[in-house]
Amino acid sequence: xxxxxxxxxxxxxxxxxxxxxxxxxxxxxxxxxxxxxxxxxxxxxxxxxxxxxxxxxxxxxxxxxxxxxxxxxxxxxxxxxxxxxxxxxxxxxxxxxxxxxxxxxxxxxxxxxxxxxxxxxxxxxxxxxxxxxxxxxxxxxxxxxxxxxxxxxxxxxxxxxxxxxxxxxxxxxxxxxxxxxxxxxxxxxxxxxxxxxxxxxxxxxxxxxxxxxxxxxxxxxxxxxxxxxxxxxxxxxxxxxxxxxxxxxxxxxxxxxxxxxxxxxxxxxxxxxxxxxxxxxxxxxxxxxxxxxxxxxxxxxxxxxxxxxxxxxxxxxxxxxxxxxxxxxxxxxxxxxxxxxxxxxxxxxxxxxxxxxxxxxxxxxxxxxxxxxxxxxxxxxxxxxxxxxxxxxxxxxxx
Amino acid sequence: xxxxxxxxxxxxxxxxxxxxxxxxxxxxxxxxxxxxxxxxxxxxxxxxxxxxxxxxxxxxxxxxxxxxxxxxxxxxxxxxxxxxxxxxxxxxxxxxxxxxxxxxxxxxxxxxxxxxxxxxxxxxxxxxxxxxxxxxxxxxxxxxxxxxxxxxxxxxxxxxxxxxxxxxxxxxxxxxxxxxxxxxxxxxxxxxxxxxxxxxxxxxxxxxxxxxxxxxxxxxxxxxxxxxxxxxxxxxxxxxxxxxxxxxxxxxxxxxxxxxxxxxxxxxxxxxxxxxxxxxxxxxxxxxxxxxxxxxxxxxxxxxxxxxxxxxxxxxxxxxxxxxxxxxxxxxxxxxxxxxxxxxxxxxxxxxxxxxxxxxxxxxxxxxxxxxxx
Numbered sequence: 001x002x003x004x005x006x007x008x009x010x011x012x013x014x015x016x017x018x019x020x021x022x023x024x025x026x027x028x029x030x031x032x033x034x035x036x037x038x039x040x041x042x043x044x045x046x047x048x049x050x051x052x053x054x055x056x057x058x059x060x061x062x063x064x065x066x067x068x069x070x071x072x073x074x075x076x077x078x079x080x081x082x083x084x085x086x087x088x089x090x091x092x093x094x095x096x097x098x099x100x101x102x103x104x105x106x107x108x109x110x111x112x113x114x115x116x117x118x119x120x121x122x123x124x125x126x127x128x129x130x131x132x133x134x135x136x137x138x139x140x141x142x143x144x145x146x147x148x149x150x151x152x153x154x155x156x157x158x159x160x161x162x163x164x165x166x167x168x169x170x171x172x173x174x175x176x177x178x179x180x181x182x183x184x185x186x187x188x189x190x191x192x193x194x195x196x197x198x199x200x201x202x203x204x205x206x207x208x209x210x211x212x213x214x215x216x217x218x219x220x221x222x223x224x225x226x227x228x229x230x231x232x233x234x235x236x237x238x239x240x241x242x243x244x245x246x247x248x249x250x251x252x253x254x255x256x257x258x259x260x261x262x263x264x265x266x267x268x269x270x271x272x273x274x275x276x277x278x279x280x281x282x283x284x285x286x287x288x289x290x291x292x293x294x295x296x297x298x299x300x301x302x303x304x305x306x307x308x309x310x311x312x313x314x315x316x317x318x319x320x321x322x323x324x325x326x327x328x329x330x331x332x333x334x335x336x337x338x339x340x341x342x343x344x345x346x347x348x349x350x351x352x353x354x355x356x357x358x359x360x361x362x363x364x365x366x367x368x369x370x371x372x373x374x375x376x377x378x379x380x381x382x383x384x385x386x387x388x389x390x391x392x393x394x395x396x397x398x399x
Numbered sequence: 400x401x402x403x404x405x406x407x408x409x410x411x412x413x414x415x416x417x418x419x420x421x422x423x424x425x426x427x428x429x430x431x432x433x434x435x436x437x438x439x440x441x442x443x444x445x446x447x448x449x450x451x452x453x454x455x456x457x458x459x460x461x462x463x464x465x466x467x468x469x470x471x472x473x474x475x476x477x478x479x480x481x482x483x484x485x486x487x488x489x490x491x492x493x494x495x496x497x498x499x500x501x502x503x504x505x506x507x508x509x510x511x512x513x514x515x516x517x518x519x520x521x522x523x524x525x526x527x528x529x530x531x532x533x534x535x536x537x538x539x540x541x542x543x544x545x546x547x548x549x550x551x552x553x554x555x556x557x558x559x560x561x562x563x564x565x566x567x568x569x570x571x572x573x574x575x576x577x578x579x580x581x582x583x584x585x586x587x588x589x590x591x592x593x594x595x596x597x598x599x600x601x602x603x604x605x606x607x608x609x610x611x612x613x614x615x616x617x618x619x620x621x622x623x624x625x626x627x628x629x630x631x632x633x634x635x636x637x638x639x640x641x642x643x644x645x646x647x648x649x650x651x652x653x654x655x656x657x658x659x660x661x662x663x664x665x666x667x668x669x670x671x672x673x674x675x676x677x678x679x680x681x682x683x684x685x686x687x688x689x690x691x692x693x694x695x696x697x698x699x700x701x702x703x704x705x706x707x708x709x710x711x712x713x714x715x716x717x718x719x720x721x722x723x724x725x726x727x728x729x730x731x732x733x734x735x736x737x738x739x740x741x742x743x744x745x746x747x748x749x750x751x752x753x754x755x756x757x758x759x760x761x762x763x764x765x766x767x768x769x770x771x772x773x
Contacts, residue, residue, distance in 0.1 A: 205739060206738065345602065371751075
């Protein structure tokens, strides 16, 4: 047992911190610090470009593809420092979801064409997995692709497509063999969003934001060359992608940044003539979350250091996802509570536009974010699905 | 002991529930939520016509109800349907306060649906501290001069009159020295900055800049407004608790319905025992919440300490249960409940945001402890 970072790891942390101090634009950090999750497309692209220039955008990619090839501990250190500095999150769809699949299962032509375009920002990818009838039960998906010579004809509907409104490409799971058993008739297709027959419809979430979409496909022609790997083997690739989706799944850095925000607010707010941070009930709530988060941070490091040493994360990822989201949601509940009656205003664009904030400047987005972050325990495999994975792995039982 | 509603209250409940089920559909509510006014004048007129507003006042005030259980019956139904019309503000907070102060002319208009009111009490730094009033009221010859800022004043833009709390004497957090004044919305020196609220309806930040009023604008005696204010807010606590209860009933019903229809893994997800147990827990807690509303409403006319202790207990319990029901209902629905147009999203917001009016779960726990120790 040794809880300290190695000298190399400490030097790496110093380098990351220095980079963030000098290169992260102050206005961008201020937006993130205020809890404005919904950065503009231009903001997200600008941050990607800054990271790419340094060679730190594709953190988990091998060097041969232009990646940083960081190990799990390095990625963890970056995540912690980036959250502490209020850096925007890296948009994961191309970089950490599609890219690993292309590297392992894609053709040389696909790798040479798509990977550089992910790095330089030419392509913005979105994920075509979930369907209205296929959520937790993803393998029941119905969007079908029929082969006609050198093309597939795609028909169906995807949903919950995050930032699909910005994307020019979508990677999709489609059914290519309707007669096969569920998991065996699925293929992995890359589809140009400009193809005729694709329609993107916004879904407005309960906090008034537009971050997810429905994507409809009507007789969409997709070249067979856009098939990744083999036909009807898509489920294997999809599962491989999901293990990468779980990088940084505990979200320790983001929860730490969120808790710091709650503390700042609790120092500024007053309850019964005293700072809220001294209120015993609020302080107890805050302390309990902080204690949970300390344990989660250590759990995360235990698992991460095993992964750095070559061990593969199995059900640990599911455990980190459940606990990490519950803690993050508790922090958002605290933030909402902290601002009292000023949680009630709904800061729409029209109100915020050219006006001063309503109440304290930190209050605006907090209640809306509390509701928005209920998604954390629903998407990326709901917490119920994660518990099934844990229980089935440890206790056996029927699938 | 008798836990049945009287025949009159049963009729009121049936009538209101039927009306809201027919007229306050999800589509209609979404239309209202997206409107500039933030509520429907047409629905408001019909609530008045059905006697819903009159049921919130006692006979001597021109109504035909007004007891804790009348308020509870009405607000449970308003909560069930996710109604955003300002019944709380115009009728309970505004109307009942004016009625207690003897301003029957305006109260008649409120009951008829012809007048809106708002209580401008909270201030930018007062949080849930109800005696914290820094807005100043000073005498100037025969007139009164009012200056200060009021925060998150619900229904301020629609109100023809605002009831404003202001300090005439004492320290910033003293109960003594608070006066109440009736302020016409069009008076010089009054400005509103309006905005929508997360759970529907609208509120405003109110600035009072040397507002000149006749001495007759003062409600009750100088510096003696606290009793009037705290009695009225006690009614609002019962209303808020009942409204949250009604909204929770809707959330649980929507969840049970959804679990019965949503198919995953070849069967309705409601057949999974892991989810069934969570529904059972919600139902158990829902009955606890119902009992809390009943004991709060039933002690509304008791002595102040007994009343306030039961109110604090009810609002604390409903704050806890409300969060559980809102979050579990969303979670068991999955993504669909995260969308703005799905009914549960609005209902869940109504439940959770109740906890930000006149004290949250922690505030009421502290209050319960203090009242129990005294």
